[in-house]
Amino acid sequence: MRGSSPRRGEYIAKLAGDLLMALNERFEDLENEEIYCLATTLDPRYKTRIFQLHSTTSTAKKRLVELIININEDLYSENASDMVAPTPSTSSEMTASGGLWSVCENIIRESKKMIPVNSEQQ
Incomplete structure (x- = not known):
């Protein structure tokens, strides 16, 4: 079995390289996915620490503020139509x-x- 050890090491190295390449391909453009960015920003474990680009952080924060304002305006307009003067x-x-x-x-x-x-x- 000693003779198969270097060969097993080659397979492990190739497997690790293939996995790393597949992960990079799958997740390389993830910072451009709005849902991912918003969810990550709202998650207290990650917030904005996980983003590599500063622009992603600012874009995610601006988008969250826009969404909150839109939701607030929608709720206000719904409540205003239901309310008595x-x-x-x-x-x-x-x-x-x-x-x-x-x-x-x-x-x-x-x-x-x-x-x-x-x-x-x-």
């Missing part, structure tokens, strides 16, 4: 620069107004 004060609160946070602050402010002030401070 808000009162003027609610409408102005919703369009304030704080958006959701200002609405939350207004809810807290209103709930504080509803708490009766008692003279039970002893």
Whole structure:
């Protein structure tokens, strides 16, 4: 069996070379696949550390922002058509620069107004 050892080493080296070549062929253009880039960017294990090109990182981030904005606009337009017209004060609160946070602050402010002030401070 000693005589077959160098030959086995040649087969292993050839197999490793063939596998490496096949992997490179299969995955060489993977950074141009949008789904792969978006999924990799969103995966907390990889984020953008796995990309070889800096342009892939920036493109993936920009595309994710675009998708989020589009989804948000779609949800807003769907909800706007289903909603009853808000009162003027609610409408102005919703369009304030704080958006959701200002609405939350207004809810807290209103709930504080509803708490009766008692003279039970002893």
